[in-house]
Amino acid sequence: MGKGIGKWIIALIIIVPLLEWYVFLQMIEWIGGWNTLILLLTTSLVGILMMRFEGRKVIEDTKQQMDAGEPPGRRMLDGLCVFVGGVMLVLPGFILDIIGFTLVFPLTRPIYRNLLLRWIEKRMKKGSITIHRGGQ
Template sequence: MRKWMWGLLLLIPALELYGFIWMSSRIGAGKTILLIIFTSIIGAVMMQFEGRKVIIDARKEMNSGQVPGRKLLDGLCVFVGGIMLVTPGFITDIVGFTLLFPVTRPVYRYALLKWIEKKMKNGTFTFSRRF
């Protein structure tokens, strides 16, 4: 793994733990746990709703003969956002909600498109078939 990934593996849980402690000191441990459970449930519901919407839109584009590239990236954002919302923590919840909302999703989609474009230009992004 790259060094920055190790850094994230250490930094994110530390920040989440700090968020738990900070929120528990403000509203209490029980309410903090209920808040985490509540955001996980809301995230799961939103992921299902937005996921269905993305699939329907992608099918419409495919039926009209278009490649659903943008919709596939939206689907990836919805999937990652849902995983982040189910993961306990306030920071992952904030990022997860921004990935699920259609208003903020284009920011991530644009960054993802730029990353894919850069990788394809460098030749480090390859496709392979394994059957």
């Protein structure tokens, strides 16, 4: 892991919980404590259900592509998005829930997939990511 990425991760570990705490307190003021708790639990439950459904769908699509002899690259990235989104939905917090839903939801997931593809392509051009094919 590069030094730049490590700094971003440390910053996120500090900033995200502070933002989530602020939003949580604002929600308590706006809709009340019990309603905030119920909303957090509901978004987690709905998120888990979406993740399970979309995860199965991604796995099935990946199998179909592989059975057809096609590389499942984009489907693998979809699977990564669904997994990361699911983790975000399970963690408490409204900001993470919003990002998690957009990662899991099929209409917004391509945004993240395209960002990941560009990031991977950029790293491959720089030579910081290499692909090794087994058996060749």
